Amino acid sequence: MPLLVMKFGGTSVADLDRIANAAAKVQREVERGYDVIVIVSAMSGKTNELVGWVEGTSRLYDAREYDAVVASGENVTAGLMALRLQEMGVPARSWQGWQVPINTTAQHSAARFVSIPRANIDAKFAEGMKVAVVAGFQGIGPDGRITTLGRGGSDTTAVAFAAAFGAERCDIYTDVDGVYTTDPRISSKARKLDRIAFEEMLELASLGAKVLQTRSVELAMRYNVRLRVLSSFEDTDETSGTLVCDEDEIMESRVVSGVAYSRDEAKITLVTVEDRPGISAAIFQPLADAGVNVDMIVQNISEKDYEDHPGSVTDMTFSCPVNQVERARKAMENARSAGLIAYDDLAVDTEVAKVSVVGIGMRSHAGVAARMFKALADENINIKVIATSEIKISVLIDRKYMELAVQALHDAFELERA
Amino acid sequence: MPLLVMKFGGTSVADLDRIANAAAKVQREVERGYDVIVIVSAMSGKTNELVGWVEGTSRLYDAREYDAVVASGENVTAGLMALRLQEMGVPARSWQGWQVPINTTAQHSAARFVSIPRANIDAKFAEGMKVAVVAGFQGIGPDGRITTLGRGGSDTTAVAFAAAFGAERCDIYTDVDGVYTTDPRISSKARKLDRIAFEEMLELASLGAKVLQTRSVELAMRYNVRLRVLSSFEDTDETSGTLVCDEDEIMESRVVSGVAYSRDEAKITLVTVEDRPGISAAIFQPLADAGVNVDMIVQNISEKDYEDHPGSVTDMTFSCPVNQVERARKAMENARSAGLIAYDDLAVDTEVAKVSVVGIGMRSHAGVAARMFKALADENINIKVIATSEIKISVLIDRKYMELAVQALHDAFELERA
Numbered sequence: 001m002p003l004l005v006m007k008f009g010g011t012s013v014a015d016l017d018r019i020a021n022a023a024a025k026v027q028r029e030v031e032r033g034y035d036v037i038v039i040v041s042a043m044s045g046k047t048n049e050l051v052g053w054v055e056g057t058s059r060l061y062d063a064r065e066y067d068a069v070v071a072s073g074e075n076v077t078a079g080l081m082a083l084r085l086q087e088m089g090v091p092a093r094s095w096q097g098w099q100v101p102i103n104t105t106a107q108h109s110a111a112r113f114v115s116i117p118r119a120n121i122d123a124k125f126a127e128g129m130k131v132a133v134v135a136g137f138q139g140i141g142p143d144g145r146i147t148t149l150g151r152g153g154s155d156t157t158a159v160a161f162a163a164a165f166g167a168e169r170c171d172i173y174t175d176v177d178g179v180y181t182t183d184p185r186i187s188s189k190a191r192k193l194d195r196i197a198f199e200e201m202l203e204l205a206s207l208g209a210k211v212l213q214t215r216s217v218e219l220a221m222r223y224n225v226r227l228r229v230l231s232s233f234e235d236t237d238e239t240s241g242t243l244v245c246d247e248d249e250i251m252e253s254r255v256v257s258g259v260a261y262s263r264d265e266a267k268i269t270l271v272t273v274e275d276r277p278g279i280s281a282a283i284f285q286p287l288a289d290a291g292v293n294v295d296m297i298v299q300n301i302s303e304k305d306y307e308d309h310p311g312s313v314t315d316m317t318f319s320c321p322v323n324q325v326e327r328a329r330k331a332m333e334n335a336r337s338a339g340l341i342a343y344d345d346l347a348v349d350t351e352v353a354k355v356s357v358v359g360i361g362m363r364s365h366a367g368v369a370a371r372m373f374k375a376l377a378d379e380n381i382n383i384k385v386i387a388t389s390e391i392k393i394s395v396l397i398d399r400k401y402m403e404l405a406v407q408a409l410h411d412a413f414e415l416e417r418a
Numbered sequence: 419m420p421l422l423v424m425k426f427g428g429t430s431v432a433d434l435d436r437i438a439n440a441a442a443k444v445q446r447e448v449e450r451g452y453d454v455i456v457i458v459s460a461m462s463g464k465t466n467e468l469v470g471w472v473e474g475t476s477r478l479y480d481a482r483e484y485d486a487v488v489a490s491g492e493n494v495t496a497g498l499m500a501l502r503l504q505e506m507g508v509p510a511r512s513w514q515g516w517q518v519p520i521n522t523t524a525q526h527s528a529a530r531f532v533s534i535p536r537a538n539i540d541a542k543f544a545e546g547m548k549v550a551v552v553a554g555f556q557g558i559g560p561d562g563r564i565t566t567l568g569r570g571g572s573d574t575t576a577v578a579f580a581a582a583f584g585a586e587r588c589d590i591y592t593d594v595d596g597v598y599t600t601d602p603r604i605s606s607k608a609r610k611l612d613r614i615a616f617e618e619m620l621e622l623a624s625l626g627a628k629v630l631q632t633r634s635v636e637l638a639m640r641y642n643v644r645l646r647v648l649s650s651f652e653d654t655d656e657t658s659g660t661l662v663c664d665e666d667e668i669m670e671s672r673v674v675s676g677v678a679y680s681r682d683e684a685k686i687t688l689v690t691v692e693d694r695p696g697i698s699a700a701i702f703q704p705l706a707d708a709g710v711n712v713d714m715i716v717q718n719i720s721e722k723d724y725e726d727h728p729g730s731v732t733d734m735t736f737s738c739p740v741n742q743v744e745r746a747r748k749a750m751e752n753a754r755s756a757g758l759i760a761y762d763d764l765a766v767d768t769e770v771a772k773v774s775v776v777g778i779g780m781r782s783h784a785g786v787a788a789r790m791f792k793a794l795a796d797e798n799i800n801i802k803v804i805a806t807s808e809i810k811i812s813v814l815i816d817r818k819y820m821e822l823a824v825q826a827l828h829d830a831f832e833l834e835r836a
Binding site: 076078 | 479484502512516562
């Protein structure tokens with residue numbers, strides 16, 4: 001029997017009507033001849049309620065108890081979804097993480113999958129069950145306690161099940177109808193993509209596109225799980241949404257697939273840093289220890305040779321989320337006080353945004369960077385920092401130009417055209 | 419280390435403040451030198467919310483899914499309570515039913531305990547844990563699925579743990595401060611009892627006193643678990659509340675310990691029933707099958723010998739909750755249509771209430787019934803049905819006299835005096 005994994009996020013199961021709606025989509029796939037594994041999130045709002053209770057009870061909470069409390073949200077949805085399917089005549093049952101069992105590492109609230117043995121669920125499929133409804137976001141650790149997977153855990157659960165059970169496809173039902181060339185709220189010309197390569201989706205996800213969580217895309221890419229993003233709130237068929245797949249499955253050749261942005265960036269420059277072997281580690285280790293998510297890093301080779309800095313010096317620039325600036329500043333000042341690093345000044349610019357173009361076609365097409373920089377120059381947008389990867393070019397610019405830059409790049413790469 | 423079981427019901431853990439308040443009571447017992455097992459209910463309102471969702475999803479729901487959904491309420495409280503205790507510096511962890519494991523029968527929503535192995539929890543006590551917070555009301559069935567115990571399941575869980583772990587006492591924290599000689603809302607002379615015998619508590623519980631659930635008292639009596647009922651909302655010490663214990667522990671001798679009542683009773687009489695061997699079974703089996711909770715049963719030997727009933731006939735009267743009258747009527751009519759029983763008429767009186775006096779002293783004191791009936795007669799209250807057990811006398815009377823009867827009996831047996 002071919003098998004499908006279907007995942008419904010919190011807004012897709014927010015109340016009994018939406019659970020019924022999602023169940024109808026599951027039923028349709030069963031009627032098409034699939035066995036289905038459904039992965040569900042907590043009803044929207046419920047996880048926040050539970051997290052609020054935990055945080056209200058204990059400031060420095062025990063992550064094991066946090067997990068035990070928070071995982072209950074998904075258990076409720078799983079039971080209700082199974083009941084709804086039964087009510088519609090579809091043989092279904094719910095599975096909590098420990099019942100499958102979804103074996104994970106012991107890192108509570110940030111656990112990773114160790115194994116998902118198929119035996120228990122396969123035995124029920126063999127007995128005639130058509131749908132296994134699995135509580136997402138959770139598992140069981142080596143000590144027999146409940147774990148959760150952290151951010152995006154339900155998407156990741158779906159992909160992991162698709163890999164473990166050799167699913168034909170993993171359908172992620174959400175509140176958008178697919179992946180767009182850019183944010184439709186910013187550019188009216190944004191176009192839904194029929195297909196996108198794993199690598200592209202990964203870059204878009206890590207750049208702030210909220211559709212899929214980075215970790216789930218990584219996992220899908222590693223196990224070559226075809227991932228489809230589509231809407232819970234529309235009638236959908238087999239051609240709906242956007243398929244995230246191996247680039248071999250993408251016929252059309254595109255240089256750039258999308259334009260992404262991240263609004264709340266900050267640029268921090270350590271001015272006149274003593275340049276010596278190991279200085280990068282000396283700077284970025286304290287930042288990592290402080291939990292600062294450093295994104296772009298640029299080191300300007302400086303020719304400065306001031307009287308009070310007879311040796312070689314440099315400027316070091318990096319970006320991080322704007323709400324982590326104070327944490328970064330403190331980490332740097334502590335490192336300086338401890339004599340680990342030396343710099344004259346720490347310059348902060350909290351008024352920047354990141355805009356990126358992403359596309360697998362970049363690999364084989366020269367001139368993408370030039371086309372990008374020209375498009376920005378034509379709008380008189382000054383580029384503050386540039387960072388590139390194999391399939392992505394990102395720039396930091398003044399935040400006030402962000403929307404303009406996204407629109408200009410969308411036009412420059414003709415993304416409105418299929 | 420001496421061990422105590424403490425149980426907190428839904429209103430005692432209704433929000434984070436109340437959980438903190440309950441945790442403070444637990445901490446005090448730890449400071450007194452006890453290891454503690456805490457049994458918690460769901461935060462009040464939560465179970466109803468979950469049940470509402472289940473019933474809203476599926477009319478004839480799968481009890482296994484119902485249990486999986488509903489049990490999550492207790493899991494949340496258990497985690498929060500453990501966190502709160504940790505925050506106060508008390509080494510604690512939460513246990514869900516399957517983690518202990520609390521092994522039960524497979525009867526979902528009405529499961530019974532099979533075994534509560536001590537090994538897992540004892541191992542943690544040995545490692546320095548001072549408090550095990552256990553989710554009440556739930557267990558795990560032989561098929562590895564979550565079960566719930568049905569009504570009063572959390573009280574019963576507490577008693578079962580007290581028995582399994584040889585607890586010195588099982589303290590049930592609730593929203594009343596003990597067991598009273600009668601309902602203080604009805605008689606201002608109601609007095610809190612310091613001690614009450616298991617048998618008396620059992621009769622009072624089955625008569626509608628909401629303090630403890632019958633099943634938990636039965637279990638306590640069987641395993642001789644000393645049970646204390648006390649208030650979550652007052653400062654309490656070792657003499658607070660009411661101790662439910664073996665009658666040997668009760669020094670004072672009392673004829674009657676309490677007056678109980680049940681407001682919403684109905685009296686049903688099958689008039690002119692053909693009297694033959696097996697007629698009782700023929701009447702009460704269909705009622706049982708229909709889920710009617712028959713309470714009192716009275717058969718009047720009738721000397722009637724009407725023309726159309728040449729054989730022996732009788733009247734059969736029984737009582738049941740008033741909201742089950744229609745179900746009872748239908749069961750009787752169906753049985754008559756099927757030719758299983760024969761009767762002329764079914765007379766229903768939905769305006770009755772049950773009033774009972776309960777006391778272990780009755781066994782050895784004659785005249786209790788006479789004293790009861792005289793007290794009612796003095797108030798011109800007509801007795802419609804009488805039923806007695808070894809330590810209880812119950813009567814059905816017109817509902818409008820219920821409060822008056824309770825007060826008169828409370829006076830007649832001088833229950834206001836310690």
